[in-house]
Every structure is written in structure tokens, then in C-alpha cells.
Amino acid sequence: MxxxxxxxxxxxxxxxxxxxxxxxxxxxxxxxxxxxxxxxxxxxxxxxxxxxxxxxxxxxxxxxxxxxxxxxxxxxxxxxxxxxxxxxxxxxxxxxxxxxxxxxxxxxxxxxxxxxxxxxxxxxxxxxxxxxxxxxxxxxxxxxxxxxxxxxxxxxxxxxxxxxxxxxxxxxxxxxxxxxxxxxxxxxxxxxxxxxxxxxxxxxxxxxxxxxAMPAEQLVILVDAQGNETETLRQPPxxxxxxxxxxxxxxxxxxxxxxxxxxxxxxxxxxxxxGQRILQVRRQLGAQIIRNYCIGKGVAVALNPIPIVDLLAAATADVSLVVHLSKLYGLPISNAEAGALLRTIAKQMLLFIGTVWGVNVLSAALKLGTGGLSTLLTASAQGAVAYYATAVVGQAAETYLAQGKSWGELGPKQVIRGILEGIDRDSILAQARNDISERLKPLA
Ligand SMILES: Nc1nc2c(ncn2[C@@H]2O[C@H](COP(=O)(O)OP(=O)(O)OP(=O)(O)O)[C@@H](O)[C@H]2O)c(=O)[nH]1
Ligand SMILES: [Mg+2]
CATH class of the missing domain: 3.40.50.300 (P-loop containing nucleotide triphosphate hydrolases)
Known part of the structure; x- marks a missing residue:
């Protein structure tokens, strides 16, 4: 094959x-x-x-x-x-x-x-x-x-x-x-x-x-019957x-x-x-797709804030992101399959919510804003958390797909933990606030 x-x-x-x-x-x-x-x-x-x-x-x-x-x-x-x-x-x-x-x-x-x-x-x-x-x-x-x-x-x-x-x-x-x-x-x-x-x-x-290949011309001296000498240049073969x-x-x-x-x-x-280029191109295109979904989700939540736990549970709504990524990876999956995958991912993410992780993300998102805690700020901080959650979901789904629809030896828990730990939280949140406020500006 x-x-x-x-x-x-x-x-x-x-x-x-x-x-x-x-x-x-x-x-x-x-x-x-x-x-x-x-x-x-x-x-x-x-x-x-x-x-x-x-x-x-x-x-x-x-x-x-x-x-x-x-x-x-x-x-x-x-x-x-x-x-x-x-x-x-x-x-x-x-x-x-x-x-x-x-x-x-x-x-x-x-x-x-x-x-x-x-x-x-x-x-x-x-x-x-x-x-x-x-x-x-x-x-x-x-x-x-x-x-x-x-x-x-x-x-x-x-x-x-x-x-x-x-x-x-x-x-x-x-x-x-x-x-x-x-x-x-x-x-x-x-x-x-x-x-x-x-x-x-x-x-x-x-x-x-x-x-x-092209020998230098040689000076040849020709002598005629009378003994007269003439000099001429000749190109040897x-x-x-x-x-x-x-x-x-x-x-x-x-x-x-x-x-x-x-x-x-x-x-x-x-x-x-x-093979390498395909992986590279997939990663680039995958990052673009994830970012577009992050923005969409972040803006939607900023406009319509919901509690943080709901927000992470709402990760299960990212079905079309996962379906889109699966096509990119040449392993198209059905909506039902995508839903199941999302539930696995969300479950692992929610496990971490019980720890300091969720609180940290929200407070980091809030800290990134300047000025007082206006409603708009809180709203866009929640949007940023939604953005962040979608980024994690996207990366997790991408890892699963890149491994040929498998979590590999580590299993979903370790993979998602690795993503949560490895992701540069502050820069993603900053980017999220930027992307979201860019889109919200025309509405303000
Ligand atoms: N004496 C001598 N000169 C040669 C010979 N072959 C090539 N030349 C000379 O070397 C010079 C360069 O020859 P080119 O064939 O243009 O060399 P090239 O490697 O194609 O050069 P570039 O295209 O510039 O990289 C020319 O002045 C040729 O006349 C040879 O067999 N003997
Ligand atoms: Mg040449």
C-alpha cells in the first residue's frame, strides 16, 4: 500500500x-x-x-x-x-x-x-x-x-x-x-x-x-619548398x-x-x-485549522460567557475540528467516532481541572488583561480559556491522528498530560486575547 x-x-x-x-x-x-x-x-x-x-x-x-x-x-x-x-x-x-x-x-x-x-x-x-x-x-x-x-x-x-x-x-x-x-x-x-x-x-x-577537450592553440611554423618559414596558429583536435x-x-x-x-x-x-514534507505540511495546515477553530470558539464564548467547567466540557462540541483534522491526516473519521475521541480527550482534561490547572489557566487569562475586571475583560478571559481548551483538544486529536489513530504506548492520559504541560500557556493565552479582541473590536 x-x-x-x-x-x-x-x-x-x-x-x-x-x-x-x-x-x-x-x-x-x-x-x-x-x-x-x-x-x-x-x-x-x-x-x-x-x-x-x-x-x-x-x-x-x-x-x-x-x-x-x-x-x-x-x-x-x-x-x-x-x-x-x-x-x-x-x-x-x-x-x-x-x-x-x-x-x-x-x-x-x-x-x-x-x-x-x-x-x-x-x-x-x-x-x-x-x-x-x-x-x-x-x-x-x-x-x-x-x-x-x-x-x-x-x-x-x-x-x-x-x-x-x-x-x-x-x-x-x-x-x-x-x-x-x-x-x-x-x-x-x-x-x-x-x-x-x-x-x-x-x-x-x-x-x-x-x-x-579543447587543447590550446599551437604555434606552427610552416616551411615552403623555397625554405620560407611562416608562423601560424593551429587548434589541435x-x-x-x-x-x-x-x-x-x-x-x-x-x-x-x-x-x-x-x-x-x-x-x-x-x-x-x-513523507517528511507531508508531515510538515500537515502540521502547518493542522496548526492553521486548529487556530481557526480556537478563534471561532474563543469569540463565541467571549460573547456568551459560560462557567469554566462547562467550557471545558464544551470541548466535546469540537467535532468538526476533529473531523477536519482527520481528513488532513488521510484518516477520515465519522462524527460519531470524532465525538467518542472528544469525550476521551475532555475526560482527561477534566481530570486535571480537579487540580490547580483549571484555576491557574483562568487566573493567567485574567492577569493577561490590563485595567480592572470589567465584564468585557472577564468575558474575553473566558473566551481565551475556551480558545486554549480548543488548542489542547486540537493538539491531542492531532497527536492521535498522526500516530495512525492511536494514543500509542503512553495512552490518552499521559499524552494529554504531556500536551498540557508542554504547551506554552501564557503565550497561547496572550495570542488568544489578541485574536479575540481583534474580532470583537468591530462589535464594541
Ligand atoms: N588548454 C586547454 N584549455 C581548455 C581545455 N578545455 C577547455 N579549455 C579552456 O578552459 C576554459 C573554460 O572552458 P569551459 O568549457 O567554458 O569551462 P566550464 O567548466 O564549462 O566553465 P563554467 O561554465 O564557467 O563553469 C576555456 O577558455 C577553454 O578554452 C583543454 O583541454 N585544454
Ligand atoms: Mg560551462
């Missing part, structure tokens, strides 16, 4: 790993993404608040259905990310520049040379650009979502690069040492050895390749052999698995995130 899986994953357990073959992964990933999309137990208001995440799921599903593979170029500014992709594409598709920060958004291009089709290159902005935090965030997001990352460097690793590489640990990465035309054979070997050393244990040496070979091998042997693994990871990640 999709909803259950959200709650289960949200509570820290991982789903059973899918079978190791590519097709199995693919199938399971598609299924869990589809389940996320089609889960009609996610309330409409939660869905609306998470519309961006849902769009991501749709995009990922579409990619999977078409069997597309996304390969992202990722790395520090100006290491030659765009130049490397251009060299692979065989055309200057992405803009390059000697200045930092040339690439400002993520851009995509299909790799036509890959005959089986469906392979796309994604260029990303560089890391470590001055004031480029937002672009860097985008680049990291794209890399995290790509099926394969070409992590491009132009020398030994910097601190930023080591951190970025570690963040990709466990993901398929080819480490590309670009601009080798700038180094002598001996220097290249030194850098390569350093790259292997720094990435030992998380990047296989066969996934470290040396290239020259790119040297991509190692990268091209590695890419072909990886795509041939693991292409399907790459996309499928990534999709499974994405699905489980997103399920986690969605």
Missing part, C-alpha cells in the same frame, strides 16, 4: 532492495514512482503544497518510460565542463569561455553519436564561483539526479572538489582529468597518481580518464579517446542498470522526502 510505504520509510526503515537486474530495478522504480503519483490518500491540500515534488516524479517517470540516460558534467568553474561535452557532441553546442561562470543554467543536449539513442548530456554551472551559491545548488541537484556524472577536473583535487566528490559517493562517477595538453607526460602521470590516491576506495581507477571508450563501455554494460538504479534511489529518496 503506497501510503503505508511513505510512513514506513518516513520512520527510518528502508524498503526491501529490488532484485539486482536492470529490468527488475526499472520496473520497481517505475511502480513506486507511479504509486507516489496515484496515491489518492494524500489530501489535495498537501498535494498542492508539494506540486514541485510531484512534477519531479512525473519528469522522472517519463524519462524512465523512454529509457533515457542522463549524463551530467559537473565540477569547479572553468575546468572545461562545457568544452568536454562539446567535444563529445562534436559541435560547439554549449558556450565556453576563459572567464569563470560562463554556464549559468543546466542545459541538455542529445548525444546523437550514440546509436542506441536516448543518451543526453547535461551541462551545469561550475562550483566555487564568486557569489554563485544558487547556481552551485542547482548544479549539485542536477548531478545528484543524473544517471552518470562526469566529474571534470583540470589538475589535482582542491578541497571543494574532494567534498563534492565525497557527496557523490555511491553514485556512478567518471573522474575526467581535462586539459592534459597543459602538462608534460611526467606531470600528467603525477596528477593521475594523486587523483587515484585521493579517490581510493570510492572511484575505481578505471573510471579515471585523461582528456584534452580534442583528445577524447579514453573518455569516449569508457563511456561506451559503461553504457553498453551498465546502461540500463544505471538508469534503473538511479530511479530506485530517486524513488526511495523522494518517498522519504515526501
Amino acid at each position: 503506497p501510503w503505508k510505504s511513505i510512513e514506513r520509510i518516513g520512520s527510518g526503515q528502508k524498503p526491501t532492495p529490488p532484485p539486482a537486474d536492470g529490468a527488475g530495478h526499472l520496473h520497481l522504480a517505475q511502480e513506486s514512482l507511479r504509486n507516489l503519483l496515484e496515491d489518492d490518500r494524500v489530501p489535495q491540500e498537501v498535494r498542492a503544497a508539494l506540486s514541485e515534488d510531484y512534477q519531479q516524479v512525473e519528469a522522472m517517470l517519463e524519462k524512465l518510460e523512454h529509457g533515457h540516460i542522463h549524463i551530467a558534467a559537473f565540477g569547479r568553474v572553468s575546468v572545461g565542463k562545457s568544452a568536454t561535452l562539446n567535444a563529445l557532441l562534436g559541435k560547439p553546442h554549449f558556450s565556453t569561455s576563459p572567464l569563470h561562470g560562463e554556464t549559468k543554467t543546466a542545459q541538455m543536449s542529445r548525444w546523437e553519436a550514440y546509436e542506441q539513442g536516448g543518451v543526453f548530456f547535461i551541462d551545469t554551472p561550475g562550483l566555487n564561483e564568486v557569489a554563485g551559491e544558487e547556481r552551485e545548488r542547482l548544479a549539485r541537484e542536477v548531478a545528484a539526479r543524473a544517471d552518470l556524472v562526469l566529474f571534470i577536473v583540470d589538475g589535482d583535487l582542491t578541497e571543494t572538489e574532494i567534498r563534492a566528490l565525497r557527496a557523490l559517493m555511491g553514485r556512478p562517477v567518471i573522474l575526467v582529468f581535462n586539459k592534459i595538453d597543459r602538462y608534460t607526460q611526467e606531470e600528467r602521470a603525477q596528477v593521475l597518481a594523486a587523483l587515484q590516491r585521493h579517490t581510493r576506495g570510492f572511484i575505481d581507477p578505471e573510471n579515471i580518464v585523461c582528456i584534452s 580534442p583528445d577524447l579517446a579514453q573518455l569516449r571508450e569508457r563511456l561506451w563501455t559503461v553504457l553498453e554494460s551498465e546502461g540500463k542498470t544505471l538508469a534503473a538504479l538511479n530511479a530506485s534511489l530517486f524513488a526511495s529518496d523522494l518517498t522519504d522526502r515526501l
Whole structure:
């Protein structure tokens, strides 16, 4: 059941790993993404608040259905990310520049040379650009979502690069040492050895390749038949052999698995995130709902004061609050069920009335006012207590619903006691007086 899986994953357990073959992964990933999309137990208001995440799921599903593979170029500014992709594409598709920060958004291009089709290159902005935090965030997001990352460097690793590489640990990465035309054979070997050393244990040496995507122009001296010398600048062709070979091998042997693994990871990640976001959104929406009911109740009581014990007993009238909250939590309950729940809550609250609690709340509510004990003040103090009581009822009902319609091991008594003790009484009462007097002002 999709909803259950959200709650289960949200509570820290991982789903059973899918079978190791590519097709199995693919199938399971598609299924869990589809389940996320089609889960009609996610309330409409939660869905609306998470519309961006849902769009991501749709995009990922579409990619999977078409069997597309996304390969992202990722790395520090100006290491030659765009130049490397251009060299692979065989055309200057992405803009390059000697200045930092040339690439400002993520851009995509299909790799036509890959005959089986469906392979796309994604260029990303560089890391470590001055004031480029937002672009860097985008680049990291794209890399995290790509099926394969070409992590491009132009020398030994910097601190930023080591951190970025570690963040990709466990993901398929080819480490590309670009601009080798700038180094002598001996220097290249030194850098390569350093790259292997720094990435030992998380990047296989066969996934470290040396290239020259856009070698610097060379001064060539031409000598004609008469022995006349002319100097001219020539752009040597790119040297991509190692990268091209590695890419072909990886795509041939693991292409399907790459996309499928990534999709499974994405699905489980997103399920986690969605689960957390759903809880968060529910809490926010729940707080709003409770507050609206608190105001309604507080104003009604202020206008029509009743004795305090009645007032707490009147908590049982908050049926529609509980029904509303139950819908938000995807566990709709009937009015009768809500009534029973309210009676349990009210009973526990009334038990505390016998103690100093009720008196304390009322006197705190009274103290919060300024001036004498006018009728209006007493009335709105009672309104504030009603507001407070509804807040407690709302929180108790929410706790019960969030635990899947259960009071948990503690039982209602301890849960409600915890809420009463944990609630910031004075600030809620102050807020209540504020909210109520705001609404009563136009009537005064
Ligand atoms: N010598 C040499 N220069 C290169 C090579 N590849 C790229 N360059 C130069 O490096 C500079 C940066 O190249 P880009 O491809 O724009 O680098 P980028 O990583 O995309 O840069 P941003 O988009 O700004 O992050 C350009 O001036 C390129 O000409 C290479 O193999 N050798
Ligand atoms: Mg670029």
C-alpha cells in the first residue's frame, strides 16, 4: 500500500532492495514512482503544497518510460565542463569561455553519436564561483539526479572538489582529468597518481580518464619548398579517446542498470522526502485549522460567557475540528467516532481541572488583561480559556491522528498530560486575547 510505504520509510526503515537486474530495478522504480503519483490518500491540500515534488516524479517517470540516460558534467568553474561535452557532441553546442561562470543554467543536449539513442548530456554551472551559491545548488541537484556524472577536473583535487566528490559517493562517477595538453607526460602521470590516491576506495581507477577537450592553440611554423618559414596558429583536435571508450563501455554494460538504479534511489529518496514534507505540511495546515477553530470558539464564548467547567466540557462540541483534522491526516473519521475521541480527550482534561490547572489557566487569562475586571475583560478571559481548551483538544486529536489513530504506548492520559504541560500557556493565552479582541473590536 503506497501510503503505508511513505510512513514506513518516513520512520527510518528502508524498503526491501529490488532484485539486482536492470529490468527488475526499472520496473520497481517505475511502480513506486507511479504509486507516489496515484496515491489518492494524500489530501489535495498537501498535494498542492508539494506540486514541485510531484512534477519531479512525473519528469522522472517519463524519462524512465523512454529509457533515457542522463549524463551530467559537473565540477569547479572553468575546468572545461562545457568544452568536454562539446567535444563529445562534436559541435560547439554549449558556450565556453576563459572567464569563470560562463554556464549559468543546466542545459541538455542529445548525444546523437550514440546509436542506441536516448543518451543526453547535461551541462551545469561550475562550483566555487564568486557569489554563485544558487547556481552551485542547482548544479549539485542536477548531478545528484543524473544517471552518470562526469566529474571534470583540470589538475589535482582542491578541497571543494574532494567534498563534492565525497557527496557523490555511491553514485556512478567518471573522474575526467581535462586539459592534459597543459602538462608534460611526467606531470600528467603525477596528477593521475594523486587523483587515484585521493579517490581510493570510492572511484575505481578505471573510471579515471585523461582528456584534452579543447587543447590550446599551437604555434606552427610552416616551411615552403623555397625554405620560407611562416608562423601560424593551429587548434589541435580534442583528445577524447579514453573518455569516449569508457563511456561506451559503461553504457553498453551498465546502461540500463544505471538508469534503473538511479530511479530506485530517486524513488526511495523522494518517498522519504515526501513523507517528511507531508508531515510538515500537515502540521502547518493542522496548526492553521486548529487556530481557526480556537478563534471561532474563543469569540463565541467571549460573547456568551459560560462557567469554566462547562467550557471545558464544551470541548466535546469540537467535532468538526476533529473531523477536519482527520481528513488532513488521510484518516477520515465519522462524527460519531470524532465525538467518542472528544469525550476521551475532555475526560482527561477534566481530570486535571480537579487540580490547580483549571484555576491557574483562568487566573493567567485574567492577569493577561490590563485595567480592572470589567465584564468585557472577564468575558474575553473566558473566551481565551475556551480558545486554549480548543488548542489542547486540537493538539491531542492531532497527536492521535498522526500516530495512525492511536494514543500509542503512553495512552490518552499521559499524552494529554504531556500536551498540557508542554504547551506554552501564557503565550497561547496572550495570542488568544489578541485574536479575540481583534474580532470583537468591530462589535464594541
Ligand atoms: N588548454 C586547454 N584549455 C581548455 C581545455 N578545455 C577547455 N579549455 C579552456 O578552459 C576554459 C573554460 O572552458 P569551459 O568549457 O567554458 O569551462 P566550464 O567548466 O564549462 O566553465 P563554467 O561554465 O564557467 O563553469 C576555456 O577558455 C577553454 O578554452 C583543454 O583541454 N585544454
Ligand atoms: Mg560551462
